[in-house]
Amino acid sequence: MLSKKVEKALNGQIRIEAESSQVYLSMASWAEVKGLEGISQFMYKHSDEERMHMLKLIKFVNERGGHATISDLKAPKTDFGTFQKMFQELYDHEIFVSKSINDLVHVTLEEKDYATHNFLQWYVAEQIEEEALARTILDKINLIGNDKGGLYLFDRDVQQITVESAASDTTE
Numbered sequence: 001m002l003s004k005k006v007e008k009a010l011n012g013q014i015r016i017e018a019e020s021s022q023v024y025l026s027m028a029s030w031a032e033v034k035g036l037e038g039i040s041q042f043m044y045k046h047s048d049e050e051r052m053h054m055l056k057l058i059k060f061v062n063e064r065g066g067h068a069t070i071s072d073l074k075a076p077k078t079d080f081g082t083f084q085k086m087f088q089e090l091y092d093h094e095i096f097v098s099k100s101i102n103d104l105v106h107v108t109l110e111e112k113d114y115a116t117h118n119f120l121q122w123y124v125a126e127q128i129e130e131e132a133l134a135r136t137i138l139d140k141i142n143l144i145g146n147d148k149g150g151l152y153l154f155d156r157d158v159q160q161i162t163v164e165s166a167a168s169d170t171t172e
């Protein structure tokens, strides 16, 4: 059974994952209208992953005798300036989410809720990978600079950059 405090904190995270999904969906749509096909596909996929993170939390809360509540969401912005800036925002957003997961883990320890603590380890690991992914992409963008051919290849290849490949990049 979840304590009220843990339930509230988990519901807060459900909202953050839902908002993350919306942010990346907005990035996907912006990239699509700019003709950045590969980047847009990457963002659509990322948005789906965030929705999956949200659903996993909803199921957990309800299975543990709590009530996962669905709240209204902050509207994401619709213009991201340049794709370079957009990926920087993605990275900053993941850092924010990691902090939020850390705070949540802290609440479970305070409440001595070791089942939820254990469940959240998946999110802790996921955030390490997502941060690595975002950093890998930013490194590639820096390498390219303003080279048109490089930008073309980046847009083509970014679809293949997955959380797994970025994680192995950082361990090489």
Ligand code: OFO
Pocket (backbone or CB within 6 Å): 017, 020, 049, 050, 053, 093, 094, 097, 126, 127, 130
């Ligand atoms: Fe849910 O992992 Fe990104 O934000």
